[in-house]
Amino acid sequence: MDSKIFNLKAKLEVYKAMTNGGNFADCPVRDVIQGISGKWSSLLVMALAEKPYRFGELRRLVPDISQRMLTQTLYELQRDGYVHREVFPTKPPSVEYSLTDLGRSMFAPLQMLVQWAELNHDAVREARAAFDAAQP
Amino acid sequence: MDSKIFNLKAKLEVYKAMTNGGNFADCPVRDVIQGISGKWSSLLVMALAEKPYRFGELRRLVPDISQRMLTQTLYELQRDGYVHREVFPTKPPSVEYSLTDLGRSMFAPLQMLVQWAELNHDAVREARAAFDAAQP
DNA sequence: TAGTGCTGGTCTCTTTTTGAAACCACCATT
DNA sequence: AATGGTGGTTTCAAAAAGAGACCAGCACTA
Numbered sequence: 001m002d003s004k005i006f007n008l009k010a011k012l013e014v015y016k017a018m019t020n021g022g023n024f025a026d027c028p029v030r031d032v033i034q035g036i037s038g039k040w041s042s043l044l045v046m047a048l049a050e051k052p053y054r055f056g057e058l059r060r061l062v063p064d065i066s067q068r069m070l071t072q073t074l075y076e077l078q079r080d081g082y083v084h085r086e087v088f089p090t091k092p093p094s095v096e097y098s099l100t101d102l103g104r105s106m107f108a109p110l111q112m113l114v115q116w117a118e119l120n121h122d123a124v125r126e127a128r129a130a131f132d133a134a135q136p
Numbered sequence: 137m138d139s140k141i142f143n144l145k146a147k148l149e150v151y152k153a154m155t156n157g158g159n160f161a162d163c164p165v166r167d168v169i170q171g172i173s174g175k176w177s178s179l180l181v182m183a184l185a186e187k188p189y190r191f192g193e194l195r196r197l198v199p200d201i202s203q204r205m206l207t208q209t210l211y212e213l214q215r216d217g218y219v220h221r222e223v224f225p226t227k228p229p230s231v232e233y234s235l236t237d238l239g240r241s242m243f244a245p246l247q248m249l250v251q252w253a254e255l256n257h258d259a260v261r262e263a264r265a266a267f268d269a270a271q272p
Numbered sequence: 273t274a275g276t277g278c279t280g281g282t283c284t285c286t287t288t289t290t291g292a293a294a295c296c297a298c299c300a301t302t
Numbered sequence: 303a304a305t306g307g308t309g310g311t312t313t314c315a316a317a318a319a320g321a322g323a324c325c326a327g328c329a330c331t332a
Contacts, residue, residue, distance in 0.1 A: 028261070032253035032256065033253050035260065037174070079264055102256065106252060110249060112244075114169065117164075117168035118164075120168065127215070127217025
């Protein structure tokens, strides 16, 4: 067997999970990761991890999200089971979004990544500045 | 230490980091997170965490990425300091991509998220199916 | 009673991002 | 002389995202 091809097939445990052992057409881990790797998903999960919020509150909390993307991202998070949506029959009706148990359990590893980002954003910004300065 | 209180404190710290103390729009942590939350970024970091790969190897490894997005994502990962790019003067010249120390340190928390996804993809798919079934 | 505002959205239009595919120069092999 | 592998760039179409108008329903106000 060609060693190059063999090396391509030899993958780490985590990478196997990510690639479903070479079957890219149906990879659950990639499917899940891509569901929370959108531009606004993780941010909204962070916000809702603190406490439930209503639609308008989230809109004011994240001022640079469009109303359209807020609706859509919350819909997707709800569909994937991370977020619970509850309508209260007030006048006018108010809608509260909160994390489900699944959402809270996903928040734990997400938190790791955010803490890493908090510790390393200086390094990233320095790398970015150095890279841009070295460009012709 | 009471684990509930500990978790609450951790949550609030992370929330503050993500929100820049209430200022969501201009937040360093968000800047870092959004740099790795692209569609292909995490997947390529996972691959390079195993071992360095050349451009063509990555292209074959991730068959559903376009050459254009592979170039662009690797460029961004390099710019943010996660990936090192080295050109070898072979004929034809070959280009090797590898994780930097920063990239490896980021891989650790990312791995947590992937492992969570591996453990919970059934729950997510069930939530999705239940949600779709409940739609009119 | 007509106007105004707040609720949580949808609809339409424009801009940005992504995908698909062709193209490139170089060199080795066939 | 044609073919294939190297690591890309370029071009054009499709998809996604952003900006802003619009909507129904009710409360409050003038």
